[in-house]
Amino acid sequence: MPAFIQITDTHIVPEGQLAYGKSDTAAALREAIATVNGVLPRLDPVECAIITGDLTDFGTCAEYERLKATMADLDLPYMAIPGNHDARDTMRAAFADEAWMPDVGPIQWSRDFGEFMLIGLDTLVEGSHHGILSDEGFAFLDAALAAANGQPVVVATHHPWMHSGVIAMDTNNLRNGGALLARLEAYPGSARMISGHVHRTLTTQIGRVTCQIAPAPCHAVHLSHLPTSVNSLIMEPGGVTLWQWHNAPQPCLVSNVIPVGRFGGPWPFYG
Numbered sequence: 001m002p003a004f005i006q007i008t009d010t011h012i013v014p015e016g017q018l019a020y021g022k023s024d025t026a027a028a029l030r031e032a033i034a035t036v037n038g039v040l041p042r043l044d045p046v047e048c049a050i051i052t053g054d055l056t057d058f059g060t061c062a063e064y065e066r067l068k069a070t071m072a073d074l075d076l077p078y079m080a081i082p083g084n085h086d087a088r089d090t091m092r093a094a095f096a097d098e099a100w101m102p103d104v105g106p107i108q109w110s111r112d113f114g115e116f117m118l119i120g121l122d123t124l125v126e127g128s129h130h131g132i133l134s135d136e137g138f139a140f141l142d143a144a145l146a147a148a149n150g151q152p153v154v155v156a157t158h159h160p161w162m163h164s165g166v167i168a169m170d171t172n173n174l175r176n177g178g179a180l181l182a183r184l185e186a187y188p189g190s191a192r193m194i195s196g197h198v199h200r201t202l203t204t205q206i207g208r209v210t211c212q213i214a215p216a217p218c219h220a221v222h223l224s225h226l227p228t229s230v231n232s233l234i235m236e237p238g239g240v241t242l243w244q245w246h247n248a249p250q251p252c253l254v255s256n257v258i259p260v261g262r263f264g265g266p267w268p269f270y271g
C-alpha cells in the first residue's frame, strides 16, 4: 500500500555552525536519514519523502547545497515545500532540475499515490514568520481537488492552522487557514492536513478534517502555554513521520512517528 515519509524543519545552517548556537541540525538530519534508511527494508514499499518547509535556517545557497548533499544519502526521492526560514527563489534555483519544482510562482505540487492524492502548498510570506496561502495557492488547491474528484486527499503545508498552545507559534500560524479548511470541509472525499513549523507532534480534528503537525529531526519547540514564557528550543528526541495507506480494517492513512536515533533492541518478547 502506498506510503511516504515526512521530514520537516531540517533548518540546515552553513558548515561549522549550529542553529541558534545550540542545535547541530546537519547531524540531526544525517541521523534521521540513517533512521529512515535503516527502517525502509522492514516496511512495505515507501515511494518517496517530502520535506515540509524550513529546509534551511536562512535560505542561503550554501545551506541548500549542504541540505542537498546531506539528503543525497536518503534511499528515497524527495520533494519539498518552503517554510518561513526558506527563500523561495534560492530554493527554486537549488532544485531547478527537479520535475516537481515550478519554474515560477509558489513552490507547489501534487502527487497521485493511487489510493490518495498528496498536495504540497507554499505558505511562505517572504520576510515574515507567519504563513499565508496566496491566491495562486488557492487556485492550485482548487484545481488539484477538482482533479482528485473525491479521491482521499492529503494537503501538506509548512504552517499549520491548528493551534498548539505555544503562543509564539500560534501567532505565526497559517493565518488564512480557515479558508483552506473550508475547501477541505466541502471536499466530497476524505481530507487531511499535515504540517510542520511547530517542531512537535500534535493531532486534532477540525470538522471532518484531521490535522497533524510533525516533529523535526533536530530541536523541538519548548512546550509552554504560559504567556510569560520566552519562545525557546529544547533538545527533545527528534522524529520523522511515516504515512502509510492501509485497507484494513477500513481504508485509511496511518501516521507513525519514528524517533530519530539508535536505541537498544530489538529483542524477541519471548525466547
Ligand SMILES: [Fe+2]
Pocket (backbone or CB within 6 Å): 009, 011, 054, 083, 197, 198, 199
Ligand atoms: Fe522550523
Ligand SMILES: [Fe+2]
Pocket (backbone or CB within 6 Å): 054, 083, 084, 085, 158, 196, 197, 198
Ligand atoms: Fe517554520
